[in-house]
Every structure is written in structure tokens, then in C-alpha cells.
Amino acid sequence: MAATAAALKDLGLQVTGSDQNAYPPMSTFLAARKIPVMSGYTEANLAHQPDLVVIGNAISRGNPEAEAVLERKMRYCSLPELLKEYFIRGKRSLVVTGTHGKTTTTALLTWVFEHNGLNPSYLIGGIPNNLGQGARFTDSPWFIIEGDEYDTAFFDKRSKFVHYLPELVIINNIEFDHADIFASLGEIQTAFKRLINLVPRNGLVLANGDDPNVAPLLPAAPCPVKRFGLGEDNAVRAFNLRLGPTASEFEIPSYKFHLNLVGEHNVRNALAVVAAAKHCGLSNKQIQAAFDTFKGIKRRMEVRGVAGGVTVLDDFAHHPTAIRETLRALRIKYPTERLWAIFEPRSNTTRRNVFQRELAESLAGADRIVVAQVARSEQIPPAERLDPVRLMQDLRAAGKQAEYLPDVDTIVDYVVREAEGGDVVCVFSNGGFGGIHARLLERLGQRRP
Template sequence: MKLEQYDNIYFLGIGGIGMSALARWFMKKGLRVSGYDKTATALTSSLQQEGMVIHFDDNVQSMPKEVIDGKDRTLVIFTPAIPKDHKEHAYLKENGYTIMKRSEVLGLISKDYVTIGVAGTHGKTTTSSMVAHILKTAGKNMVAFLGGITTNYNSNLVMQGEVTKDTIAVAEADEFDRSFLRLFPQIAIVTSADADHLDIYGDHESVITSFKDYIKQINKGGYLVIHESVAEKLAADVNHVTKNIYSMSRGQFFAGNITASSGFFEFDIHGLGKVERIRLGVPGFHNIENAIAASVAASHCGVDLQTIKKALESFTGVKRRFEFVVKGKKVIYVDDYAHHPAEIEAFLRSMKSMYPNRKLTVIFQPHLFTRTRDFAEGFSQSLSLADELLLMDIYPARELPIPGVDANMIFKDVTSAVKIRCNKGDLMQKLENMDIDVLATVGAGDIDTFIEPIRNMLNKKYEV
């Protein structure tokens, strides 16, 4: 099939972060873009302001007339998060519309361009955003489909120049539902391959197998940029591409002479020819490694080291990835999307290194019943890095409850000095009664709806 045969693009779940990037792409191409989502958000509001028609009730009568009357000219794109009993989805299937997953469409788009696929159970959004910013800074023809809103561009779609066969497409290669197997990159980054999405894969070994399959899909003669911790496990037998191994302190590409000031790092980047001193524009130990991976990938696109240095220094991050919400003398508030024990540990260790003599209060909302069940012990250990923990109920997302699985599976083994169970109804009251020094909200559910109320409360209480 060819995407050119459609002039109406209809999204089921248009407000999803990956879906909305595609929606913006089709809008830029001059097509009519519309869609459904369950709830209105700041992101859906932005899409509406950009000209997209969106409704929030699952009702066939609410679908645009051009979709109802133009079946042969309409492409429907859906997210796996759409429930099985969704009325609009059922209508579109029964009436023979062309319906595709987001990953399938991204694969169709990217096959026409030089593709950089960024994979990994952690770090792919920030790393792909860094790659996009470096390429844009370098003046390359590029388009990036990102899994987060970059603060440099306030968008999850970043574009520059004319779209031609030489355009570089940056795509997050998502392991969920094996979506990344739709991509055939020229350059692939693999940041990590921890056990995750076990509701899909069953066990860690199946996750590893899927990552190996992704690596096999790199174009012959291309480049694999892979973290040292998974290089042997995933790529020992890979010989159809050039392997580039990186890590914090060893490998072909690494950081040396790392120094920190208020949590922001400077380091010497090794492996790209001349050793260059980099001042990273975002905090967090893990972002040093993300920056190295992004630099190696960009260098294979012909970007020189001085431009890479300039871009990394001006990179301001991704919303909900180590995002400073309040930065006052009396109180600090940072928000992060971390939703796996390894991500939470990396984030909290970075927070404690930045503010070693201050009390760290963490609000965490677990994401998915299956993930809570599979990693309860790991969550308890990583969250115990907090001095005070407020633990919310599980955000179910696409799942139905599992008997016996709730947030208490995590709560009971947390060793923080203070730990409090809460829900969305009483979180703000409990937080207001606490003495806050350094605060972090953590999670991938709808905890982000509390960011503004918490910001306003802290500003008022501490006169920020």
C-alpha cells in the first residue's frame, strides 16, 4: 500500500505521545487529520490549535463527515491501548476501512529515508531527542518522531529542511508489542534491554530475543551503537554492521574527567577523534551515557564534534524527563516519567547526588498491574532511596485489575523513614500537611495531572 492514496487520516487515541507525532507529520503534509481520545489534555489542546478535529466521546456520530463518507480515502491509525469493546473501532473494522497500528505506519514512513532507530527499555526518548537536536543544530535535512515533548521545540515532531530521499528520520524504536520490528534502520542505538513488558513477552529471555531480531534488521553496512552492558548479550554474533560500544567509563566511546556543578555535568568525550570537553545542558548521570550514544550516531551522519558539543550544551531536555518544575531557594520540585525500578533508581540516585544534604520526598504512581506484580521487589528497593515516600494507587492504563495485585505489594517492603499510602483524592491534602524540601513526582500514568496543582501549592506555601 502507498500512504499517498489517502487524504483523511483518522486516529483512535490521537492524544498518545507517539500517535500525536504522526498526526503532526500528516498535518504538515497537508492532509485532513482528525481523531478520538478518551480525555482532553494539554497535548490534545495543542493539536486542536494546530487544526486537527478531535472529539472525546466514543460515538460513531461524532466522527467527521469526511471519514464517514470517504472510506476509500481514509487511513485509520490506532493504538493498542484502545479497548476491545470500542464502538468506533468496531464500526471502522465492520465497514472495511484500512486500519493500521502506529508502528506499521511509522515503518512505512521511515523506509523512504535514512533512519536512525533508537531502542532500549530506558533512555530512548531522551537519546532520540538529543540526536534530533544535534542534527537540527547541524542544519541536516531531518524529521524526528519522538516519544516525548522536547523543551527546545515544544513538540514531539522535529523537522528541518526539504523532505527528500536524503532526509534523516529519527524514530523511537519501541519494544512494546514488538513495534520496533517494523523498522529497518541504517543506524541503530540500543541503550538497554532490561526485563519489561512481561505481559507481552512472558520472560526476560523473550525480550532479549526481540532486541536481537531488531539488531538483525539494521541495513547491511550500517551502524550499531550499543551500550557496553548489553553488547555481548545482544550483538556477539553481529557481523553485518559496524559495532560501536559505549558506556559511562569504558568501551570505544566513553566519558572521562567527569565533574559536576549543581547536578549538571562536564566531561571529556573519548572515541570521536579529538577529545572534546562537553558541558551537558541537562542533569542526571544517565544522560551522560545518552549524550555519548547520540553523539556517536550523529557523527555517522557527518556531524562534526564542535557542532555536537554546541548542541549538547544547548539541549534543554524533554518534558517529564528530569524536568524542573519549581526551582526556588526554599523548595525544589522535579518531575520524571520513570516507571521501571532501574529508571527510578537512576533518577533518585542522581537527585540525591545533586542535593546530598537535603530531604528527598517522592510521590510515585505505579503503572500497570502486571508491571507492579512482576517488579514489586525492585520497586520497593529503588523507592527506598527516598527519605519520604507517598505511594499512590496503580494506574491501570490498558489493563483490568488482577486479584491480589495492588500498590501494597510495593509499600510493605519500602524502608524509607516515612512512607504514606495515598490516592488521587487525598494526595494534595497529605502533601500540603508535609514539610517539603526537595520533591519529585515519578510515574508514567496520569500523575502528570498533579504537576500544576503541586506547583501552585508549593509556590504559595513557600513563596517561590
């Protein structure tokens, strides 16, 4: 929201905001742009009679400021609606969707356009290392946006991505997720059907042709559909994959691509980018030139540091499939090292027991596993809550060294005591996890040889 607020100010509008707690870097960014942020939510924040109130999807009924907006019948909208009307309408909107790989695919596609001088507007759910920020708004005809299937706001339960006026949609994959708002895989597929139905006749859906959960959505598409993947029936197919510890290679019938990312899942992400970029007029050579200089994304297999001979990584993965694929990629990158996985059940899905068995299967890709306590566990009924002790027991039954250690202090003490030089420790969490990365590095660096 901060980048959007700054972009609105650049349009000459007066912008203010409200937040319960504003922290750096966002608080300092907004202060530098002279955008006031009022602390807390209260009706008094509306005393200046704003023409439009943008209500984020973290706000629910009962919020005093939102209640005042409704009572006073003020004009309001969601952030996706604002993006549509102020920044996307009139542009060529490329929407990247899917349960997994959205951020990497969006960042890579954006970098392909940026590297080739197209200066796209973009909105990405992470920080690409090449770009330094997750959002930018330009006068380019191109807008590249990560399309989330999560709901828009308390007053609009449709998925966010239905607001983005798609000309081209990438569907990377579909799995069950967001257990707090979707009851089944079928409900998620329905959300994607609604998105496909918004693509104009002269648009395009690029769909993962290897995903059986995507296939049923495609026959009714009102626009052209092109499938990509590794299977022989795909219109855009990658073959001759070579997955190395620092890079990957793959071929399409007319070209061989080199990618500075590790793992088959990243080859699939890159293949979607190739298909989209070529559709938009870029050549294989132009795409490869951007691939050569792509530096990845923060919190995606990001090396936070090495201390005491132990490498500490940060990864945002919080779905069993994402964890499994990340650990597979780390096995390729670190083929002889002992691999640790430290997992915090923090997302709305992993705090629930819908993936109790699958999480054990995914985390078993590591040599040693530490499971933390379920974040905000009191919000989940006991019958629906993930059981971290059972998760540990299932991992042990599979022959893995696994521990359930509830808090960060205990985890740090354990890892510092047990980790050996050469070990690789990957922390899986979609939150800050109590600053565990910095604390591990500090303590590991203090160990005596």
C-alpha cells in the same frame, strides 16, 4: 498521533479522527489545523468512507469503530506502519531504543542534528524544551525516531520499532519491562534480535557494551556493531567522568565533552549520541556546540516550581532502574537537601508485583517516601498486583520514613504538613497523577512561615 495527522494534511490529504475524549493541548492543536475529531467510537464515524483507517495501539477488539472497519473490510494500518510508508521510507532512519533513556537520547541526538542545520524529521516520546514539540516531519534525508519495544496494535503484536526501516540502531540497555505483554526478559531480547536483523549490511548497531543483557544479541548481527560505554573494552568509551550538581563532564580519547544534564545515566545517553553523530559525519566540536544549548525534556527531573521553600519536581520514571538513577542524579544535584519521592504505581509493569522488591530498593534512595494507591488496580488480579502497603513496610524496615497514602488529597495534606523549607519533592508517575504538582505548589505557597 496529532502531529502525524497534521503532517498528513500538509501532504494534501483529508484527515479526520476519532477519540473518546480529546483534551488540550492536542484538541486545540487539531482544531487550529482544522482537523475534525469525532467524539467517541462508532461506525457512523466511517460514513465518509475513508481510504485508510489508522488504528492506534490503545484500541482493542470490541471497539465499535474498529469492529466496523474489520466487518466492512476497509483498508487499515497501525501508526508505525503509516509512519514507515508515508514519512520514513527513503530516508536515513536513526532508531533509538532501550528500556531506559530513549527519550533523552532521541531528543539530544535530534538537537545535535538540528543545531547543526540538518533539519531532521523526528518523533520523540516526550517534549524537548529546545524543540517545543515531540514530532516534526521535514524534507531532510534524516529521520530520528524513538523506537519502542511495545507492541504495534491489536492486529500486529510485533514491537513498534520493527517498522522503522533502521539504518542505525542505538541500544541503550535492556531490562524486563512491559509485564502486560512480555512474559520474560528473554522475550524482550527476542524483540531486539528481530530489530537488529533488519539493519542493512551497510548500517550500524551502536550497543551499550556494559550491559550483559545486550551482549548476547550482538554476535549474530548482520551488520557492523560498535559498543559504547564506560568499560575499557568499548570502541567508544567515556572516562574521567565528573558529575556535578548542574552539569556533567566526560572524555573520549580525542575530546572532552560538557553536558548540561546531571547523573551518570545521562553521560551514557550522551555517549550514545556522540557515537551516532560522529558516525553520521558530525565533528566533536559540532556535537559540543549542541550540548551547550540543550535544555532537557519535560517530565525528566523537571522543576515544576518552588513554593514555601520547597522545590517540586516532575519525573516520568516508572521502572525501578529509572527511579534509582533519577534519585542518584538528584542526590548529586541537591547534595544537602532532604529528598522526597512520591510514587504512583501507574504503568502496566509497576502496577504488578514483578518489581515488588526492586521498587523498595530504588525508592530507598530518597529520605522520605510516599506511595500512592495502584492505579486501575481492579484490572490486575490480586495475586499479580503490587502491594503498596508491603512496599511501605519494606522501606520502613530499611530505616526509611515511608507512608502509604492512597489518594492525592491525603498526599498533598501530608506533604504540606511535613515538608520543610529546603526540601526537594520529586513526583514519579507516567500519568497526570491528579494534578498533584500544581496542587502541592498552591498549598505550599499558602503556608504561613
